Amino acid sequence: MANDLTNSLVDRQNVLNNRYALSQAEHHLALGGVFFDGECVFTKQHVMAMFDVSDATIERYLSAHNEELKSNGYMLLRGKKLKEFKSLSNVTLMDEGNKAPILGLFTFRSVLNLAMLLTESEKAKLIRSRLLDIVIDTVAARSGGKTKYINQRDNQYLLAAFQEQGYRKQFTDALDQYVDANHWKYSRFTNLIYQSIFHENATEYRRVLKLAESDSIRETLYSEVLTLIASYEAGIAHELERASKQLNRKLTQKETEELFSKFEAHPLFIPLILDARTKMASRDLCFRDALHEKLSAYVKSVPEADFERFLGETSKSLEEQLNDPETLAVFKRLKDR
Incomplete structure (x- = not known):
C-alpha cells in the first residue's frame, strides 16, 4: 500500500472498503461525532475543528472530490431529515445556521476519506499514519499473519x-x-x-x-x-x-x-x-x-x-x-x- 494516501484513489478506497479495519479505527481513533440515524456523523464545524482547517479548505475539497466523498458517505440533509438532526440536543450548528435549508454531514467513513485527502492538516497526517498501522495490523491479525x-x-x-x-x-x-x-x-x-x-x-x-x-x-x-x-x-x-x-x-x-x-x-x-x-x-x-x-x-x-x-x-x-x-x-x- 502506498504510504502517501493523498495521491492514490485506489489505496484510499482499499482502506475504506475494509470494514474490519474501519471498525478498529473507529474504536482506536475516537474522533467523537454525533450519533444520528444509526451511525456516527460529523458536521462541517466538527471537521474544521478536528483537522484545524478553514471552512474554505473543507469546501475546496468537497468541490474537488465530491463524487469520492459522496460515495463514501458524505451526505446533504434536507427537509424532514434535516429537522430531525437539528432537534438533537447535543448539536450546535454555529455558522452553518439553524435556518439553513441544506446541511452537509460527514459519516465516519467520509471523515477518514477526507483525512486521507487533506494535505494542509498535520492532524489529518497523524490520522493517516495511524490508519495505515491499523490496516496493516488488522489484515495480519485476520489472515493469521500469512x-x-x-x-x-x-x-x-x-x-x-x-x-x-x-x-x-x-x-x-x-x-x-x-x-x-x-x-x-x-x-x-x-x-x-x-x-x-x-x-x-x-x-x-x-x-x-x-x-x-x-x-x-x-x-x-x-x-x-x-x-x-x-x-x-x-x-x-x-x-x-x-x-x-x-x-x-x-x-x-x-x-x-x-x-x-x-x-x-x-x-x-x-x-x-x-x-x-x-x-x-x-x-x-x-x-x-x-x-x-x-x-x-x-x-x-x-x-x-x-x-x-x-x-x-x-x-x-x-x-x-x-x-x-x-x-x-x-x-x-x-x-x-
Whole structure:
C-alpha cells in the first residue's frame, strides 16, 4: 500500500472498503461525532475543528472530490431529515445556521476519506499514519499473519486447486505424447501460459511476491487465476493432440509455440484474462503489498466483497478447510466420479 494516501484513489478506497479495519479505527481513533440515524456523523464545524482547517479548505475539497466523498458517505440533509438532526440536543450548528435549508454531514467513513485527502492538516497526517498501522495490523491479525497465502482463505481455492491439478496432468501428458522431447519443455510452456495470462514468467512472479525457490507458485494463486490456467491447460492439451494427429507426428518446439500464440488470441479468453489480471494485480497490491509492474494498468480498488472473502467470518485457513467435514465430502464426491 502506498504510504502517501493523498495521491492514490485506489489505496484510499482499499482502506475504506475494509470494514474490519474501519471498525478498529473507529474504536482506536475516537474522533467523537454525533450519533444520528444509526451511525456516527460529523458536521462541517466538527471537521474544521478536528483537522484545524478553514471552512474554505473543507469546501475546496468537497468541490474537488465530491463524487469520492459522496460515495463514501458524505451526505446533504434536507427537509424532514434535516429537522430531525437539528432537534438533537447535543448539536450546535454555529455558522452553518439553524435556518439553513441544506446541511452537509460527514459519516465516519467520509471523515477518514477526507483525512486521507487533506494535505494542509498535520492532524489529518497523524490520522493517516495511524490508519495505515491499523490496516496493516488488522489484515495480519485476520489472515493469521500469512498474507503470502491469503488466497487460500477463499472457500473456492481448494476446489480450484484440485481441479487444476487434473488439467495440469492432461497438459503435461499431451506435451509428452505430442511434442518433441526437450528437457525444458515443461517449464518453457508453463511459462508461456503465465506470460499469456499475467505477463510474468515464473522467475518474475517469484520476485514480485518474494517467494523462495521452495515455495510453490500455484499455492499463491487466486482461485480465478487457477481456473483460467486450468482452461488453458485443457484447451492446449486438446489442440496439441489434434495438431499432432493431423500431421501424423510429434510437433516441433516452434510449431508448439505457434499453436500457443493462436490459442491465446482466441476471443473467448479476452474477458477472462482481463478479469484475472485485474483481480491478481489489485488483490496482491492491497493484501500482499506486492506490485506487478507489468499489470499496473489493471490495478483497481479491491471491492468490499473481497475483504469478506479473504478476511471475513466465512474465510478459513487451509488447515481449517481441510478439517471441515463438508469440504472433505465435496472432495470425496469428486474423487469417486
